[in-house]
Amino acid sequence: EVQLVESGGGLVQPGGSLRLSCAASGFTISNSWMNWVRQAPGKGLEWVANIKHDGSEKYYVDSVKGRFTISRDTDKNSMYLQMNSLRDEDTAVYYCARGDLDDRGQGTLVTVSS
């Protein structure tokens, strides 16, 4: 059974940093594109970033380019999102998702507020 478990969310001040983790089981991340998708409170879904199965390609939504970095550790079968220079508008539940958004975790809440 495919499982994705996000962690690392929390409350952070504007300008601060957080690192989100996504632990995968039931499949190997080195065989799948992996994504981060977020949802601000009361808003719709927004794709944030993804990484190719071999790690050779990474793409980001314009609003996070230069601030967020997606990475993975195949030994730990996990994916990460390093978020720097956080802004109020980054407040959202962050989901990790496999492939064409086939499978998603339960999400982790990131709150950016002073």
Added chain:
Amino acid sequence: QAGLTQPPSVSKGLRQTATLTCTGNSNNVGNQGAVWLQQHQGHPPKLLSYRNNNRPSGISERLSASRSGNTASLTITGLQPEDEADYYCSAWDTSLSAWVFGGGTKLTVL
């Protein structure tokens, strides 16, 4: 990044049929197809349809996805109370190298 266009709301009666639409362009829906996700209040989204319009295991046969040109559609027949939810479409955009989402459609079952 430009998103896909979905009507904000659709209301239909119990046991009726609802068709939700999602309009993009030739860089996304038109050549990549779209996925559909359902989200009930307070829950993570759930995939209803793959890019090739097939349903994942466990998804009701009352749901069917299709595409015509740059518009994807999700048809739900025999509407039930549990179908009341937010529905999102998404597609990979080859010019943006990004997944783009629609704003979501809130389906109300009367």
